[in-house]
Amino acid sequence: MTTNTEQKVLASARQCFFRHGYKASNMTLISQYSGYSRATVHKYFKNKDDAFRQVFHCFQQQANHACQPILAKNLECWETIHLIMQTWLKPTFDEVSDQYILNDLKYHVQHVAEDIFNEARQGIEDMLCETLDKAQLKSEISLSQIKVTPRKLAKLLLASLDGLRGHLEKQDLEQASQEILHIFKLACR
Numbered sequence: 001m002t003t004n005t006e007q008k009v010l011a012s013a014r015q016c017f018f019r020h021g022y023k024a025s026n027m028t029l030i031s032q033y034s035g036y037s038r039a040t041v042h043k044y045f046k047n048k049d050d051a052f053r054q055v056f057h058c059f060q061q062q063a064n065h066a067c068q069p070i071l072a073k074n075l076e077c078w079e080t081i082h083l084i085m086q087t088w089l090k091p092t093f094d095e096v097s098d099q100y101i102l103n104d105l106k107y108h109v110q111h112v113a114e115d116i117f118n119e120a121r122q123g124i125e126d127m128l129c130e131t132l133d134k135a136q137l138k139s140e141i142s143l144s145q146i147k148v149t150p151r152k153l154a155k156l157l158l159a160s161l162d163g164l165r166g167h168l169e170k171q172d173l174e175q176a177s178q179e180i181l182h183i184f185k186l187a188c189r
Helices: 003-024 027-034 038-044 048-072 077-089 099-112 114-137 150-167 170-187
Strands: none
Touching: 003 027, 003 038, 003 048, 003 099, 027 038, 027 048, 038 048, 048 077, 048 099, 048 114, 077 114, 077 150, 077 170, 099 114, 114 150, 150 170
16 A cells, blocks of 8 residues: 555544544544455554544644744744744644534544643643753843743643633633743743
């Protein structure tokens, strides 16, 4: 099988999950969406959990790759952090409009793909920490007033990001993230 087949099967699984939710989706339905036999679909996914994990993992990889050019630009610390946050604030299930399906997907991503979710969080934390470390070395920021390390500040920023994603509507995320970053920026002068 070609990479195109694998990509099509993965895209079909994503489409199936986003239309029907985790509970209602199954390998037969994914097969129907892809246009390939169940046997072909099973070559790429052992079962529904594996398909769901791969869909979520693909999203996390795309977000991580989108952050790499931002880190390479050597922008001002807070601008870099803002751009990283914007990349990760894009909701994973952005195109899902049905609230029942959205809740189903959010619940199951925490249970079926918890390790992938935690790995992605660690990756974001590492990016933020690296950015803060560099800024501190260049004297762009000072953490002495708030008495935290770059790692601790990265954890606080990430907790703020999680809070925004979990409690605000899409249209309010940008403004709220800018306000939070402004507070941290003032504290780190």
